[in-house]
Amino acid sequence: MTEVLTGPRVARLALRRRRGGRQGSHVVAHVILATGAVLMAFPFVWQLIMSLSTNAEVQSVVPTFWPSELRWQNYATVFERLPFFSQLGTSVWITVIRTLAQIILCTAAGYAFARMRFRGRFLLMGLALSILMVPSQAYLISQYQIVQGLGWLNTVAGIVAPGLFSAFGTFLMRTAFLNMPNELEEAARLDGASPIRIFWTVMLPLARPSINVLAITAALWSWNELLWPLLVSTYQDQMPLSAGLATLVSDKNNTDYPVIMAASMLAMAPILLLFIVLQRRVIDGLAHSGLK
Amino acid sequence: MTTVVGARPRRADRGSGRVAPGSGRGVRAGGEAAARRRDGAWPWLFVGPLMLGIAVFYLWPIIQTLYYSFTEWGVFGGTTWIGGANYTRMITDPDLLSSLGNTVLYTAIVLLGVPIAVGLASLLNLPGLRFAAVYRVLYFLPYVAMPTAVAMVWRMIFNGDHGILNWVLGLVGIDGPYWISTPGWAITAVAIVGLWSSLGFSMIVLAAGLKAIPDELYEAAQLDGASRWRQFRSITVPLLAPSIVFVSIVTVIGSFQLFDLLYAIMGASNPALPKSMSLVYWFYQAGFVDNEKGYAAAIAMLIFVLIGVVTLIQVRLQRKWVSND
Numbered sequence: 001m002t003e004v005l006t007g008p009r010v011a012r013l014a015l016r017r018r019r020g021g022r023q024g025s026h027v028v029a030h031v032i033l034a035t036g037a038v039l040m041a042f043p044f045v046w047q048l049i050m051s052l053s054t055n056a057e058v059q060s061v062v063p064t065f066w067p068s069e070l071r072w073q074n075y076a077t078v079f080e081r082l083p084f085f086s087q088l089g090t091s092v093w094i095t096v097i098r099t100l101a102q103i104i105l106c107t108a109a110g111y112a113f114a115r116m117r118f119r120g121r122f123l124l125m126g127l128a129l130s131i132l133m134v135p136s137q138a139y140l141i142s143q144y145q146i147v148q149g150l151g152w153l154n155t156v157a158g159i160v161a162p163g164l165f166s167a168f169g170t171f172l173m174r175t176a177f178l179n180m181p182n183e184l185e186e187a188a189r190l191d192g193a194s195p196i197r198i199f200w201t202v203m204l205p206l207a208r209p210s211i212n213v214l215a216i217t218a219a220l221w222s223w224n225e226l227l228w229p230l231l232v233s234t235y236q237d238q239m240p241l242s243a244g245l246a247t248l249v250s251d252k253n254n255t256d257y258p259v260i261m262a263a264s265m266l267a268m269a270p271i272l273l274l275f276i277v278l279q280r281r282v283i284d285g286l287a288h289s290g291l292k
Numbered sequence: 293m294t295t296v297v298g299a300r301p302r303r304a305d306r307g308s309g310r311v312a313p314g315s316g317r318g319v320r321a322g323g324e325a326a327a328r329r330r331d332g333a334w335p336w337l338f339v340g341p342l343m344l345g346i347a348v349f350y351l352w353p354i355i356q357t358l359y360y361s362f363t364e365w366g367v368f369g370g371t372t373w374i375g376g377a378n379y380t381r382m383i384t385d386p387d388l389l390s391s392l393g394n395t396v397l398y399t400a401i402v403l404l405g406v407p408i409a410v411g412l413a414s415l416l417n418l419p420g421l422r423f424a425a426v427y428r429v430l431y432f433l434p435y436v437a438m439p440t441a442v443a444m445v446w447r448m449i450f451n452g453d454h455g456i457l458n459w460v461l462g463l464v465g466i467d468g469p470y471w472i473s474t475p476g477w478a479i480t481a482v483a484i485v486g487l488w489s490s491l492g493f494s495m496i497v498l499a500a501g502l503k504a505i506p507d508e509l510y511e512a513a514q515l516d517g518a519s520r521w522r523q524f525r526s527i528t529v530p531l532l533a534p535s536i537v538f539v540s541i542v543t544v545i546g547s548f549q550l551f552d553l554l555y556a557i558m559g560a561s562n563p564a565l566p567k568s569m570s571l572v573y574w575f576y577q578a579g580f581v582d583n584e585k586g587y588a589a590a591i592a593m594l595i596f597v598l599i600g601v602v603t604l605i606q607v608r609l610q611r612k613w614v615s616n617d
Contacts, residue, residue: 046448063454118336141360
């Protein structure tokens with residue numbers, strides 16, 4: 001790695017050397033990281049290529065790395081053959097509803113658990129915590145019955161109902177509120193503000209970073225979730241995209257691979273675009289979800 | 293797959309057991325000072341809606357499922373108490389061993405991603421590394437992608453006749469198997485996808501843990517003439533241990549709840565499916581395909597106990613490992 005060393009560059013290299021003598025290894029690091037990155041990104045690229053190919057090209061024994069012609073009409077076919085827009089609509093709906101509900105319910109409860117005193121506080125916290133330890137499948141049979149009993153099968157209400165409430169989110173928000181200084185709250189109280197006003201105008205703005213993490217996890221999970229929507233919706237045009245795609249493949253007769261690829265690309269696109277726009281926040285937020 | 297955790301979820305479906313996080317910075321004690329006051333009816337307004345939902349959709353179901361695991365379901369509804377019959381049937385069911393074995397195999401392969409992630413994260417944290425942000429995004433992309441959608445392309449990659457993987461293997465003279473229609477290979481293929489989709493999450497959590505290790509330690513070690521490998525072993529690994537443990541626990545809990553990827557990659561009509569089920573798939577099969585909900589409830593209880601035991605073992609190991617070093 002021969003480089004012309006200019007002033008600031010020398011300073012930076014000196015700094016690197018001081019911080020552990022790791023200069024010079026960057027070529028190796030880049031080779032390893034880039035190889036890995038190519039492997040990680042390859043399936044997405046391959047999916048895009050296949051979505052623009054013909055069925056024969058997709059199924060040729062020697063892979064077609066570039067289709068003879070880019071067949072954008074495969075994407076048009078998705079809209080003709082599948083209730084794509086209604087599935088997209090369901091996905092958007094359930095994601096928005098559950099994300100908003102989790103933000104409202106979890107911040108409110110997390111705030112009360114962190115900063116209010118009331119009888120039964122520890123009992124309620126213990127109960128909420130206990131559901132974190134149980135794998136989600138354990139609830140499914142009974143949740144299904146409840147939703148069925150309410151007449152909510154095949155409705156948006158049925159898909160979203162259990163996911164409106166999150167113990168994970170509640171404890172995430174509780175920790176956030178526990179870590180906040182007391183002075184602002186006291187000052188607002190002395191000014192005669194009601195608890196709900198203090199919560200809304202003083203505490204919520206301070207909790208923004210944690211609310212972001214909550215919103216990201218809720219939205220990601222909601223958009224991508226498969227098993228529950230698959231259980232409670234039986235009609236293709238009322239399913240979210242995840243379940244719709246899964247039923248598309250379990251249909252043995254459907255072997256129009258380029259169209260399946262195009263549909264998958266379209267199903268992933270909204271959340272991937274959102275991620276690319278918000279990448280810094282998403283990655284930083286989730287990275288610190290692991291630190292105590 | 294329920295609320296508890298978000299992001300897969302990847303992913304996994306990121307199972308329910310994720311550890312409640314917190315930022316750990318800032319002043320504590322705020323809560324305690326506030327706690328000395330009574331707030332009247334206000335708290336109930338704040339926690340009421342959430343607790344009502346949790347009671348209806350989580351607490352009640354868990355009690356009910358425990359009850360159901362001792363019952364048999366009639367064809368037209370209605371349940372009969374049959375004692376422990378579901379549990380004795382479960383123990384002799386060959387599906388128990390195969391789905392448990394598949395789940396453990398899947399988990400083991402996905403766990404291989406943790407050491408890989410440690411290595412990649414330390415490369416990513418090299419001071420002054422260019423394009424670090426680009427790498428982070430590329431590695432993280434699979435974690436946010438919908439499992440059902442990426443499953444579609446992986447099916448094609450693994451295809452025995454015209455998949456690109458077998459074509460590449462053919463270039464080096466290996467005759468690749470029919471990945472997703474051969475028992476054994478199928479779960480391996482799904483695990484490779486599981487590793488691929490969880491690697492980015494492990495990596496960024498570990499990278500954040502690495503950032504928290506003070507530079508002075510490395511400087512001191514270097515003055516003492518410690519090699520870089522030695523520094524990695526004696527400083528990085530022990531100080532990163534809490535993050536490594538966290539990532540491993542999340543990975544194991546998520547892996548034990550394998551369903552989405554398996555379902556979407558294999559497809560319901562796959563002939564290899566009966567021998568490739570995971571525990572959760574077995575539960576789904578029993579409860580919602582074969583419609584034996586009492587039996588499925590017993591399987592759910594087994595999964596619950598297994599995840600509890602495995603998590604406990606990991607926490608114990610962590611204490612031993614972290615304190616010995």
